[in-house]
Amino acid sequence: MKLSALFGSLALVLIVSGCASNQHVYSSDGKCLTCWNNPITGKPINHDGKANQEQTAQKSQVTQTTTTETTVANTTTAKPTEHKIAFTVPVNVDVAFLKIKKEFNYYTEQEIRQEWGSMAEAKMQTFAYAYDATPSVYYHMRADRNHDGIQAIIDSQIEKQSDKESKITITYWLRDKSVNASQFGESLKNRTRKALNI
DSSP states (O other): OHHHHHHHHHHHHHHHHHHHTTOOOBOTTSOBSSOOBOTTTOOBSSSOSOHHHHHHHHHHHOOOOOSSSOOOOOSSOSSOEEEEEEEEESSOHHHHHHHHHHHHTOOOHHHHHHHHGGGHHHHHTSTTOEEEEETTTEEEEEEEEEETTEEEEEEEEEEEEETTEEEEEEEEEESOTTSOHHHHHHHHHHHHHHHTTO
16 A cells, blocks of 8 residues: 555656656646646646646757758757657667667657556656557657757657668757757767667
């Protein structure tokens, strides 16, 4: 009984502290899952009332860059911007998946469920998480990670080109507009190539 009370209290603290530190958790339709309102007055309890509005604005301002070189897509907004870099490596798709998953500490759905327990569904509904796999053909993983001291959402897609060659596409979203997106992308590419022993 004490253990379940402890876990319940811990979950409540995590939910409340998530919004207090502006780390809101959103569902796939943009609704804040961790924001609480007073049931009587309807006024915000643990947020400023703008959480859902900010998420909607963020989705509309994310700009896509589809070239193989990374460019700064939008420097005037404080919302994350999307950047992409793609390259081919002489590594089997399954081997590349294992090494990239380990390097960036990506989680499978099963690992999220083991790690987060009852909060797993909420975690998997956030934009910062993605996992999809068709073994020996395609892998897709996404997480909010620290790279070179910079927090970013990093998304890796690995596609089979041949038995000994894979196409790696790394998409990343930067919140800090002072970061050089091209250099950050090259650094991600180098980190990935190093993890693949290339």
